[in-house]
Amino acid sequence: MLRLNRVHHIAIICADYQKSKHFYTDILGLKIVREVYREQRQSYKLDLEVGDLYQIELFSFPEPPTRPSHPEAAGLRHLAFEVDNIDEAVAHLTAARVVTEPIRVDECTGKRFTFFADPDGLPLELYEK
Structure with missing residues (x-):
């Protein structure tokens, strides 16, 4: 039987990276674990910590639907x-x-x-x- 331990992370794609980064870090107070710009994808990936347990991955992509x-x-x-x-x-x-x-x-x-x-x-x- 499959045993899931916990939610590992939640991935969110945003339309405006700077606006969403401000919202999740400055307004909601989530801690930045790592921020990477992936040139080949023209995409930021921001790893955020929530209460030392879960991680939110905030992504930016050019013109997401x-x-x-x-x-x-x-x-x-x-x-x-x-x-x-x-x-x-x-x-x-x-x-x-x-x-x-x-x-x-x-x-x-x-x-x-x-x-x-x-x-x-x-x-x-x-x-x-």
Whole structure:
């Protein structure tokens, strides 16, 4: 039987590398592990650390095609980040001019959560610990 240990990384292709790099590092506070420019692909690859556990790979490619990306569209629904205090996290995002949806309560767990989007409209979630 196949045994998966954990999620190793999540890869995201962005339309504007500098804008997305700023969003994920300066606004969300993810730590840069490594940044590489791959000349043959005209592509940046930025490895980001999330809470010492997971890694997000942020890629840039020349003129990537757009993809419909709404939380209820077929395919990957969203990427969720756990936070200790959702009110503080939302206040931080709001101060950075990131629009969040109203905070809701998960009817299955009783935990609070909200959605927002990255610069390319990728749906992201904050989920309170």
